[in-house]
Amino acid sequence: MEEYQDHSLGGRVFQKLREDILSGKYKENDELRENTVGKELGVSRTPVREALRQLELEGLVTIIPNRGAYVTGISHKDIWDIYMIRSMLEGLCARWAAEHITEAQLDELEEAILLSEFQMKKESGFNTEQITALDGRFHAILYEASGSRILSHVLTDFHNYVQAARKSSIVSEDRARKSIREHRQILRAIKDRDPEMAEQLANEHIMHVMQNLKKQGY
Amino acid sequence: MEEYQDHSLGGRVFQKLREDILSGKYKENDELRENTVGKELGVSRTPVREALRQLELEGLVTIIPNRGAYVTGISHKDIWDIYMIRSMLEGLCARWAAEHITEAQLDELEEAILLSEFQMKKESGFNTEQITALDGRFHAILYEASGSRILSHVLTDFHNYVQAARKSSIVSEDRARKSIREHRQILRAIKDRDPEMAEQLANEHIMHVMQNLKKQGY
DNA sequence: GATTGTATGATTGTATACAATTATACGAGG
DNA sequence: CCTCGTATAATTGTATACAATCATACAATC
Numbered sequence: 115m116e117e118y119q120d121h122s123l124g125g126r127v128f129q130k131l132r133e134d135i136l137s138g139k140y141k142e143n144d145e146l147r148e149n150t151v152g153k154e155l156g157v158s159r160t161p162v163r164e165a166l167r168q169l170e171l172e173g174l175v176t177i178i179p180n181r182g183a184y185v186t187g188i189s190h191k192d193i194w195d196i197y198m199i200r201s202m203l204e205g206l207c208a209r210w211a212a213e214h215i216t217e218a219q220l221d222e223l224e225e226a227i228l229l230s231e232f233q234m235k236k237e238s239g240f241n242t243e244q245i246t247a248l249d250g251r252f253h254a255i256l257y258e259a260s261g262s263r264i265l266s267h268v269l270t271d272f273h274n275y276v277q278a279a280r281k282s283s284i285v286s287e288d289r290a291r292k293s294i295r296e297h298r299q300i301l302r303a304i305k306d307r308d309p310e311m312a313e314q315l316a317n318e319h320i321m322h323v324m325q326n327l328k329k330q331g332y
Numbered sequence: 333m334e335e336y337q338d339h340s341l342g343g344r345v346f347q348k349l350r351e352d353i354l355s356g357k358y359k360e361n362d363e364l365r366e367n368t369v370g371k372e373l374g375v376s377r378t379p380v381r382e383a384l385r386q387l388e389l390e391g392l393v394t395i396i397p398n399r400g401a402y403v404t405g406i407s408h409k410d411i412w413d414i415y416m417i418r419s420m421l422e423g424l425c426a427r428w429a430a431e432h433i434t435e436a437q438l439d440e441l442e443e444a445i446l447l448s449e450f451q452m453k454k455e456s457g458f459n460t461e462q463i464t465a466l467d468g469r470f471h472a473i474l475y476e477a478s479g480s481r482i483l484s485h486v487l488t489d490f491h492n493y494v495q496a497a498r499k500s501s502i503v504s505e506d507r508a509r510k511s512i513r514e515h516r517q518i519l520r521a522i523k524d525r526d527p528e529m530a531e532q533l534a535n536e537h538i539m540h541v542m543q544n545l546k547k548q549g550y
Numbered sequence: 551g552a553t554t555g556t557a558t559g560a561t562t563g564t565a566t567a568c569a570a571t572t573a574t575a576c577g578a579g580g
Numbered sequence: 581c582c583t584c585g586t587a588t589a590a591t592t593g594t595a596t597a598c599a600a601t602c603a604t605a606c607a608a609t610c
Binding site for chain 1: 339381382413414416420421482483485
């Protein structure tokens with residue numbers, strides 16, 4: 115979905131702005147002038163407008179008619195809320211995955227975990243970017259395996275939303291190890307076609323990530 | 333939020349198209365040409381483009397680069413999935429509302445229910461539009477009372493999404509009565525500051541609506 | 551007859567021009 | 581000194597113009 119995003123200027127501006135907002139480059143209440151943003155990115159106002167309207171829908175920007183677009187940003191409470199919601203929905207997702215997953219998808223999950231474990235074993239210290247990407251990949255496959263485009267859609271959105279926070283969570287090597295172990299347990303439950311167990315484990319997994327985040331001051 | 337929607341042409345086109353897609357006026361895979369839509373609504377391509385990009389983000393439209401925008405539509409399974417998700421999240425919402433709600437919001441909830449009960453008592457047969465609106469109002473207040481803009485946002489989205497289905501559910505007078513009774517029970521639990529009970533009741537409430545929908549062939 | 555290449559038309563992508571609205575500066579009046 | 585009103589500038593809202601891409605029709609070739 116949203117394959118056009120990489121192709122059109124509007125899509126690229128959207129992605130760039132979202133990244134910059136979530137990473138904190140644009141701060142709360144910053145004004146996003148169409149002309150200014152356009153000049154910075156070397157495009158005209160039209161694609162910028164499209165992007166701003168989309169960001170408004172995602173809740174990252176507030177548009178006041180005839181006035182302008184202002185960064186909404188996300189508070190620590192927002193992140194906490196998202197993790198509570200995700201905890202429930204990832205549970206539901208794992209349950210459905212346990213009911214619908216294909217052999218091919220099982221293999222993909224296995225591969226993602228194996229690669230993660232491999233990364234952690236490296237003596238040179240693990241690559242944070244890689245681990246984050248593999249974590250995202252594991253969850254993305256799970257979303258797909260739920261067989262619900264609706265659930266997949268909303269979980270993907272939330273996942274992107276807390277991207278910035280996630281990176282800071284996984285830098286803790288201890289947490290990274292536990293996270294991968296939990297992933298393996300979830301996969302085990304799904305392989306065993308045990309929806310109840312899968313749901314509970316996925317549930318707890320997200321709660322653990324959340325608790326770890328809290329320890330880091332979020 | 334999204335107050336600009338009523339003000340700008342782009343916002344109005346967005347709402348109109350969403351309504352027409354959800355109501356079934358535009359069917360699956362229908363092509364939405366910018367020029368054609370624009371002429372039908374008496375606006376230029378620019379606001380139509382903005383609307384289409386937003387609809388793409390909501391998953392109601394699929395955009396293929398340099399080709400066009402096509403209606404994605406929502407299947408019965410999508411609706412079923414949404415109700416499962418909503419069931420959980422409305423539960424969470426009711427729980428948080430029981431913890432955070434203000435006196436003013438309690439009054440608003442009371443008022444919405446009283447108006448609903450009044451509508452149902454009318455001998456002339458109840459007004460479907462009114463009942464639907466009041467149902468929406470009850471839930472909207474609850475979303476607000478959760479104190480979580482994130483949860484409120486996602487629940488509002490889903491609520492709009494199944495709007496078409498909701499209307500067909502509430503035409504059943506029997507279901508409408510039970511629905512209002514359940515609303516009153518939820519309010520009771522929240523007033524008693526009983527989060528567990530509120531969560532469970534809200535949970536079941538949505539499941540009941542879902543079951544009723546199923547009986548009607550959804 | 552099927553297939554491929556090309557020309558033409560239609561549609562989307564982007565930029566720009568113009569209109570409408572709002573913010574700002576400044577002076578008049580109290 | 582403060583308030584209000586007006587003029588001007590800046591910004592957003594919308595429409596249109598132009599460029600790029602894609603679909604279609606038709607002819608040439610095998």
